[in-house]
Amino acid sequence: MLQIAHIRENRDQVVKALAKRNIDAAADVDAAIRLDEQRRATQVELDTILAESNKLSRDIGELMRNGEKAKAAILKEKTVSLKERSKELSEKLDGFTHDLQQKLYTLPNTPAAIVPEGKSADDNITVFQTGDIPTLHEGALPHWDLAKKYDIIDFELGVKISGAGFPVYKGKGAKLQRALITYFLDKNTAAGYEEFQVPHLVNEASGYGTGQLPDKEGQMYHVTADDLYLIPTAEVPVTNLWRDVILPESELPVLATGYTPCFRREAGSYGAHVRGLNRLHQFDKVEIVRIEHPDRSYEALDGMVEHVKGILDELKLPYRVLRLCGGDMGFASALTYDFEVFSTAQDRWLEISSVSNFETFQSNRLKLRFRDKEGKNHLAHTLNGSSLALPRVLAGILENYQTPEGIVIPEVLRPYTGFDIID
Known part of the structure; x- marks a missing residue:
């Protein structure tokens, strides 16, 4: 705010x-x-x-x-x-x-000076790109067909149980999903982020605290009988751990990470571009959150970008980093970098992470402050990023690592999966 x-x-x-x-x-x-x-x-x-x-x-x-x-x-x-x-x-x-x-x-955050002008994703600026786009064998398939071929994700079974957008992961698909979650958490904790397990439902104050309410109220699942909301991201409960808190300056920065399922209504999302894992109502995500001194928050943002780049480098996926224009940024953000993985089978880029600096926008709502050496209180800066969102990372792995013999597991994940190939 x-x-x-x-x-x-x-x-x-x-x-x-x-x-x-x-x-x-x-x-x-x-x-x-x-x-x-x-x-x-x-x-x-x-x-x-x-x-x-x-x-x-x-x-x-x-x-x-x-x-x-x-x-x-x-x-x-x-x-x-x-x-x-x-x-x-x-x-x-x-x-x-x-x-x-x-x-x-009702007022969104003011964009940082380096945010480019623009109305839509077409006006975002690519600031980094790396990785060779693989040449797939004849007959290569998109991930939704690979999931059916190897019986690792069942979309129809999810429809029976809940509805569209609630997939069921099976066998090696479930193990690969769990491997990615553990790998992401291990990378984050090794980088100094403290791991938290947090509630998956939050109260209205928490939604207002991080800016999801009232802006995204229509996109959140609301448990009306208890007036609770299913979380759209771990950012909400993790950041709210420090709502109404005054931190000693000596305790900054605060680094936190957590894995949660995420729930989004995604009202109005239809068509081929949201097929399979591309757009879900329930999905898994590992989040990183930082509480920073205002003088150091943009340096911290750069560090978060490098951290996510390091994970994607180890997964050996082709990716790019975009600086979002004013028209494509989230309501609470002052500056956002999006990460996109190239899906060779779909021949398009898939967003897999957003890393943002909110400056004092969230902390003003949260009443999250720090006390300096002179005893004066100041609003902290908050930052968060996906590290990473699993569905499209998984889609990128399935599509880019497919061979005529099966889907090869990225080398860095094999100690977590216990197998080298899905066949």
């Missing part, structure tokens, strides 16, 4: 920055500023009345001690009037505060 003081003091810059997202935010920004002015004016009036009421209480006490009950009675009548007015102002203040909060919730 953008800080109202920053909006108030930098109105034109905020509107200009949000225009990079192809949003005309002038009306909403001005509405937030007006609400803030009303809130602050009401607070001043309320503080004045409360101060006057406190003074009268002291004066009444003094008069009573001096036996001047008549004068004290006059002042008591005045305090009654002040209490009524202070109650009115308190209710008014609560209303302005609530309305301001709701307005701020």
Whole structure:
């Protein structure tokens, strides 16, 4: 959530920055500023009345001690009037505060200066690309046909149990999935990330804390009876571990990783481009989260990018890194890098990771702060990345490693799978 003081003091810059997202935010920004002015004016009036009421209480006490009950009675009548007015102002203040909060919730983060302008994924900038795209044998298949041929993923069985977008992994497919999860976690913990196992359902406050609510409310599964949400990513519960926390500066940075299933409604997603593992309602993902000092968060973001690159290098998959344009960035992000693996059988790039710096956008919602050596509190910067999302990584492995004899397992995964080939 953008800080109202920053909006108030930098109105034109905020509107200009949000225009990079192809949003005309002038009306909403001005509405937030007006609400803030009303809130602050009401607070001043309320503080004045409360101060006057406190003074009268002291004066009444003094008069009573001096036996001047008549004068004290006059002042008591005045305090009654002040209490009524202070109650009115308190209710008014609560209303302005609530309305301001709701307005701020609708404003996305302002993009960083290096974010390119653009309206869609077509305007993203490739900043890195590596790996040779393999030449597949005649008769090579996309992953959904390979899954059926080798009986390792059953999409129809998932439809029977739950519906489309809920695959069942079987045999060596299940073992390969588990191998990838363990491998990703091992790489992350070796890099200094502490592993957490977290709940897969979160409350509304957690959804608001990381910015999924209210922006992505329609894409989240909502357990209405308990008012809980199935998590769309481990980012939500992991980052919320530090909601309402003040960290000593000496404890920064905080590095966390976790594996969870993820649940997304993906409403409106149809067609061949979402076939098989390309777009699911339930999928597995390993996430990395960092809480950083503002002075070091972009250096940390670069480090996260290099970390994910190292994993893909070991998997020996052809991939590229994109800097997302303003029109393609997530609601809470200030800067995002996407990783894409090339699917040779589908002849297209598949997104497998996003690594983002949210600056203070999430921490302002979370009230996540750190205390410096002088005892002053500051909002921390939060970052997160997929390390990695499994479905499209698995799709890339199945398609790019297929041979006439079967699907060869990447060498780095063989100690985890216990087999070298799916045949």
